[in-house]
Amino acid sequence: MDLRAMMIGAHPDDPEASAGGTALKYLDAGWTVMFVSLTNGDAGHQTMARAELAERRRREADQVARIAGLEYVVFDEHDGELQPTLDVRRRLIGVIRAFAPDIVFSHPLVDYHPDHRYTSQIVMDTAYMLGVPAANTVVPAIRKRPVYAWYASGRMPRVDAFTVAVDTTDVWDRKIDLLDAHESQMYEWLPFDAGDLDQVPATPEARKEWLSARWRVRAGAAATAYRDRLIAVYGRQRADQVATAEVFTASPVSLQLTEANYRDYFPFL
Numbered sequence: 001m002d003l004r005a006m007m008i009g010a011h012p013d014d015p016e017a018s019a020g021g022t023a024l025k026y027l028d029a030g031w032t033v034m035f036v037s038l039t040n041g042d043a044g045h046q047t048m049a050r051a052e053l054a055e056r057r058r059r060e061a062d063q064v065a066r067i068a069g070l071e072y073v074v075f076d077e078h079d080g081e082l083q084p085t086l087d088v089r090r091r092l093i094g095v096i097r098a099f100a101p102d103i104v105f106s107h108p109l110v111d112y113h114p115d116h117r118y119t120s121q122i123v124m125d126t127a128y129m130l131g132v133p134a135a136n137t138v139v140p141a142i143r144k145r146p147v148y149a150w151y152a153s154g155r156m157p158r159v160d161a162f163t164v165a166v167d168t169t170d171v172w173d174r175k176i177d178l179l180d181a182h183e184s185q186m187y188e189w190l191p192f193d194a195g196d197l198d199q200v201p202a203t204p205e206a207r208k209e210w211l212s213a214r215w216r217v218r219a220g221a222a223a224t225a226y227r228d229r230l231i232a233v234y235g236r237q238r239a240d241q242v243a244t245a246e247v248f249t250a251s252p253v254s255l256q257l258t259e260a261n262y263r264d265y266f267p268f269l
């Protein structure tokens with residue numbers, strides 16, 4: 001059976017950051033995976049001009065697509081200026097219909113970045129409209145509705161919705177390979193934004209190790225915050241050993257992710 005997962009983010013690197021390990025597990029299980037970024041990422045740098053940065057980030061996304069074996073769609077909206085317009089919604093409906101995913105992931109409605117919040121809004125606004133022919137007259141409406149899930153993390157308050165926690169231990173190094181491809185972000189913009197640009201090691205090997213340690217903290221916080229959900233999936237003995245996790249909560253759309261169906265949508269659990 002042809003099964004498909006789509007990870008949508010506001011910026012090139014968001015799907016990798018929130019669901020890169022889970023994407024690799026889908027690919028290993030024979031699923032087809034698509035990453036989508038609703039902006040071109042052209043504001044994510046302290047010195048580069050927008051046009052030049054957009055091109056660089058397109059190349060970084062292409063590298064992820066090659067390494068992982070997935071398709072990476074990048075919309076040409078400006079970073080930091082995304083709006084939940086009908087035009088963007090219509091285009092995204094077309095992309096989702098054409099790909100026909102079984103599950104769609106995206107940012108939660110409450111998140112730190114305005115582009116993330118509007119992405120969540122836009123993605124949620126597609127859910128019902130996928131089946132409404134008039135919502136996009138170029139790509140035909142689909143009858144098979146996907147379930148939608150939101151990225152969760154240890155940094156944000158817990159949402160009171162059904163939650164799936166995925167142990168990323170066995171795919172951790174490959175997830176870091178995906179993040180490592182986003183050189184402009186991982187080794188330039190994000191450390192600049194965090195105020196520790198001077199901590200980034202000089203050699204490719206050393207900086208990738210540094211990156212892994214940095215992201216291990218974040219993925220560790222998710223594992224800690226959702227330990228009860230790891231126990232529900234893996235049992236206490238294994239769950240207690242899990243050091244890195246990715247976490248997803250059910251989005252309140254027509255076909256919901258639930259206790260009864262989640263193993264169909266996460267076949268590697």
Ligand SMILES: [Zn+2]
Pocket residue numbers: 009010011014113116
């Ligand atoms: Zn982002």
